[in-house]
Amino acid sequence: MLSVEEIESCRQAFNTFDKDGSGTIDANELKATLEALGQNPTAEEIFLMISEVDDDNSGEIEFAEFLRCIQNQKEKLAAKADDSETVAAFVALGGCKDQTGSISVQKLCDVVKDFGLTIDIEKLIQEIDKDGSGQVDYEEFKALLA
Ligand SMILES: [Ca+2]
Ligand SMILES: [Ca+2]
Structure with a gap:
């Protein structure tokens, strides 16, 4: 509004x-x-x-x-700004700025546990990482945060 x-x-x-x-x-x-x-x-x-x-x-x-x-x-514009935070998080976890690359599921799990988050990250990732590659690409990561 x-x-x-x-x-x-x-x-x-x-x-x-x-x-x-x-x-x-x-x-x-x-x-x-x-x-x-x-x-x-x-x-x-x-x-x-x-x-x-x-x-x-x-x-x-x-x-x-x-x-x-x-x-x-x-x-x-707001949607774009939201995106830039997602990209920043993606980069912080080992992805690339241009939204290419991927972050390892292991790393993502570690971070979530470090933060003491109670979400069931492994279950979430199973849903997102459908090909079971152990890697989360930008689109998957974004879906995870959504
Ligand atoms: Ca008119
Ligand atoms: Ca007029």
Whole structure:
């Protein structure tokens, strides 16, 4: 969810786009704003941008649609941030930063026991390490934490 401050700044951004104050952003307004930002979108690009957001197919972007778009953006960023913590843990256990490589099941078990966690890690790993290789790759590791 967006905070009150975020909604407020969305409102300001929206008003910047909505030059005639009609309460919607139409294609011309979107184009003019992007051009003011130094971009040079084609009519087709503008159309695609609007249709991506335009849930009610009105051909214009209402404030609710604008808000939803910003919120989606924010959730995407948050999901990315979550990922980076998983990657950091993966690297700390011997994996690679680019999400390749793998960590040994033995090491993972040791760490879990060191932390005194009560989860049944061996059972979990049996479920995740389906090929029984004794190695946990990034996707498996991520599933483990999920
Ligand atoms: Ca308008
Ligand atoms: Ca609309």
